[in-house]
Amino acid sequence: MAHRWGMAIDLDRCTGCEACVAACHAENNIATVNADQAAKGRTMHWIHVERYWEGEFPNIRARFQPVLCQQCDAAPCEPVCPTYASYHNPEGLNAQVYNRCIGTRYCANACPYSVRYFNWFNPAWDKPLQLQLNPDVSVREVGVMEKCTFCNQRILAAEIKAKAENRELQDGEVKPACVQSCPPTAMVFGDLNDANSQVSRMAGSVRATILLEEVGTLPKVIYLERESSHGNE
Amino acid sequence: MAMNDAAQANVIDFAPEKIRKDLLLPVFHTSRRYYALVIALVALGLPGMAVYLYQITEGMGVAGITRPVFWGFYITNFVFWIGISHAGTLISAILRLVNATWRRPVTRCAEAITVFALAIGAQYPIIHLGRAWLFFWLIPYPSERGIWPNFRSPLVWDFFAISTYLTGSLTFLLLPIIPDWAMVRDRATGLRQRIYTVLALGWRGTPREWHRLEVAMRIMAVIILPVAVSVHTIVSWDFAMAPVPMWHSTVFGPYFVAGAIFSGIAALIIVMALVRKALHLEEYLKPVHFDNLGKLLLVMSLLWIYFIFAERLTVWYGNQPAEMAAFWSIQRGRFAVLFWTMISCNFLIPFPILAIKKLRTIAGTVIASSTIVVGMWLERFLIVVPPLEHKYLPYDWGSYSPTWVEITITFGTFMGMILLYVLFAKFVPIISIWELKGPQHSQPIAEAAANATVNPAIRLDNTLPSTNG
Numbered sequence A: 001m002a003h004r005w006g007m008a009i010d011l012d013r014c015t016g017c018e019a020c021v022a023a024c025h026a027e028n029n030i031a032t033v034n035a036d037q038a039a040k041g042r043t044m045h046w047i048h049v050e051r052y053w054e055g056e057f058p059n060i061r062a063r064f065q066p067v068l069c070q071q072c073d074a075a076p077c078e079p080v081c082p083t084y085a086s087y088h089n090p091e092g093l094n095a096q097v098y099n100r101c102i103g104t105r106y107c108a109n110a111c112p113y114s115v116r117y118f119n120w121f122n123p124a125w126d127k128p129l130q131l132q133l134n135p136d137v138s139v140r141e142v143g144v145m146e147k148c149t150f151c152n153q154r155i156l157a158a159e160i161k162a163k164a165e166n167r168e169l170q171d172g173e174v175k176p177a178c179v180q181s182c183p184p185t186a187m188v189f190g191d192l193n194d195a196n197s198q199v200s201r202m203a204g205s206v207r208a209t210i211l212l213e214e215v216g217t218l219p220k221v222i223y224l225e226r227e228s229s230h231g232n233e
Numbered sequence B: 001m002a003m004n005d006a007a008q009a010n011v012i013d014f015a016p017e018k019i020r021k022d023l024l025l026p027v028f029h030t031s032r033r034y035y036a037l038v039i040a041l042v043a044l045g046l047p048g049m050a051v052y053l054y055q056i057t058e059g060m061g062v063a064g065i066t067r068p069v070f071w072g073f074y075i076t077n078f079v080f081w082i083g084i085s086h087a088g089t090l091i092s093a094i095l096r097l098v099n100a101t102w103r104r105p106v107t108r109c110a111e112a113i114t115v116f117a118l119a120i121g122a123q124y125p126i127i128h129l130g131r132a133w134l135f136f137w138l139i140p141y142p143s144e145r146g147i148w149p150n151f152r153s154p155l156v157w158d159f160f161a162i163s164t165y166l167t168g169s170l171t172f173l174l175l176p177i178i179p180d181w182a183m184v185r186d187r188a189t190g191l192r193q194r195i196y197t198v199l200a201l202g203w204r205g206t207p208r209e210w211h212r213l214e215v216a217m218r219i220m221a222v223i224i225l226p227v228a229v230s231v232h233t234i235v236s237w238d239f240a241m242a243p244v245p246m247w248h249s250t251v252f253g254p255y256f257v258a259g260a261i262f263s264g265i266a267a268l269i270i271v272m273a274l275v276r277k278a279l280h281l282e283e284y285l286k287p288v289h290f291d292n293l294g295k296l297l298l299v300m301s302l303l304w305i306y307f308i309f310a311e312r313l314t315v316w317y318g319n320q321p322a323e324m325a326a327f328w329s330i331q332r333g334r335f336a337v338l339f340w341t342m343i344s345c346n347f348l349i350p351f352p353i354l355a356i357k358k359l360r361t362i363a364g365t366v367i368a369s370s371t372i373v374v375g376m377w378l379e380r381f382l383i384v385v386p387p388l389e390h391k392y393l394p395y396d397w398g399s400y401s402p403t404w405v406e407i408t409i410t411f412g413t414f415m416g417m418i419l420l421y422v423l424f425a426k427f428v429p430i431i432s433i434w435e436l437k438g439p440q441h442s443q444p445i446a447e448a449a450a451n452a453t454v455n456p457a458i459r460l461d462n463t464l465p466s467t468n469g
Helices: A019-028 A035-039 A106-110 A152-164 A177-181 A198-203 B016-028 B032-058 B073-084 B088-097 B107-121 B123-127 B132-138 B154-174 B177-187 B190-199 B207-240 B252-278 B287-318 B321-331 B336-348 B350-355 B362-389 B404-427 B438-454
Strands: A005-010 A048-054 A061-067 A086-088 A094-096 A116-118 A145-147 A187-191 A221-224
Touching: A005 A198, A019 A048, A019 A177, A094 A145, A106 A116, A177 A187, A187 A198, A198 A221, B016 B177, B016 B404, B032 B404, B073 B107, B073 B123, B073 B207, B073 B252, B073 B362, B073 B404, B088 B107, B088 B154, B088 B207, B088 B252, B107 B123, B107 B154, B107 B252, B107 B404, B123 B132, B123 B404, B132 B154, B154 B177, B154 B207, B177 B190, B207 B252, B252 B287, B252 B362, B252 B404, B287 B321, B287 B336, B287 B350, B287 B362, B321 B336, B321 B362, B336 B350, B336 B362, B350 B362
Parallel strands: A005 A221
Antiparallel strands: A005 A187, A048 A061, A086 A094, A116 A145
């Protein structure tokens, strides 16, 4: 059976440290943006951590939620792309083919989560970050949309390795950069088609929710709500 | 004023020689002021082009659009111009089909707006592209990339709708120009004659040619109507198909079409008034034309206010949180000034002017039309931007304001539109000469045709012989 990659994020474990954000930048050759551009809202963090305050002062608690591409099964970004740059790959990922993108930015408008990032200028890195580009990931040029790929390069590498060794992929063998770098192991990545995988078990939790369920996008990122947020503080 | 005599007002009953003289004057005579105007328009429009090149070399980032407001001025202008383009062909086709005789001096004026507004409007999706040099990837052609464009994308529908509409309107505009160009050819000498000989496509004015022209125009008038309606519907679907709060609405198709016709008629009235003044066509474009179009504009104004009321009321009553954020930002937030300006420009000011007969003069309709053009631009802006500023999640709100880049390019294309029209009015009689003379052509043309068949090689001055000559 084909893989169906998904991610579960336990919000009880997330401390908001943003190690995932840094790791994602390093892994995926994401350009850094200067302060002026950032102030305009042009930061490019394929994953970013949202902070919410819960409760009334003084009984107040921070809730951190990492938001990345939700890899929707019914992704609004896909049908609107005129050039098939944004398409559904056989493993259910919302792939973005940079070379096909002509920059209509329609996908980014259609995305209810706004997790698509546009290259307003040619990419640049704060020194010395330009020396650590990942050779497995292409660098995107000006005018092209980009987004989280679930570290597709790692998925492919693991699949090739398993095939070469003539065996099945093991659960937990593929780790996107954000998952690998998460100190409290709040993030888990795996195959949702494998009922015994850790991600499948977490997806079955009573705490499991998805973001903007009412929009009907069928995301493959599952959030485990904070335990005590159900009761009164 | 004598011209207000309604019974006689729409009858233009001059000697054909006078009509020819009046209407061909701009073709044969170029004033110094005309050259000055053209140079001024080019000078004002060029910075827009230069800035566009700057945007291509630097990147889209020089414009004000950002995350999450990925569409801004360019898409506003796109929708605005495509809306303006609904003036001509649609109105002209309807008036032709119902055989409204008063249409005759108006149709070409209107059809030209369509073609040029489309030509300008169609630039905008390309100006707005991140990689504008690859715009042709929307065209389905066998390529080394081995894939078709995505036919599920409203942008691809847009491409087909607009190119169909442009082709259709161009045909609709050019067909009835042929006899008039032949008339210029027959009167011209030297280089001008050679150019118009090519443009006139060998028109001789035989009954057969007249018959074919009339059949072709009737067919085109029927075909162009659904095309025009579909074009702005599809433009509206660029928005309505995306799950963005306030965009995802079933009313958008008819709402956009009504708004397009509304702004189109307004543009037509302004252009007619300018052409009337500049080319001294007071005897041809009469108060009755402005009065009739003013009534049409009044109907569209009411239709528009109905649509905006229907759209706003259902959103407000539905009270969905995501939509309400965008709704209130328009109603009483950041965009409230623009919203109420729009309501004033599109309804509160023009409605009394157009409803009261005494005010529905040329000056009155032009004032009403000017506010409507401004109001309709604001309407497009308020459709595009505020919903994108207020998407579902709180982290996802942003704000948009244009930079000098977008403003310069916008200004440049407005100048470009005027320039195209000014050039058109020079090379083409802006009022269709043969149509103005209506049924007069059939009889003498038959005689002329008899001459032509004797020796078709001789180019006779017979395109439209004078009946009283």
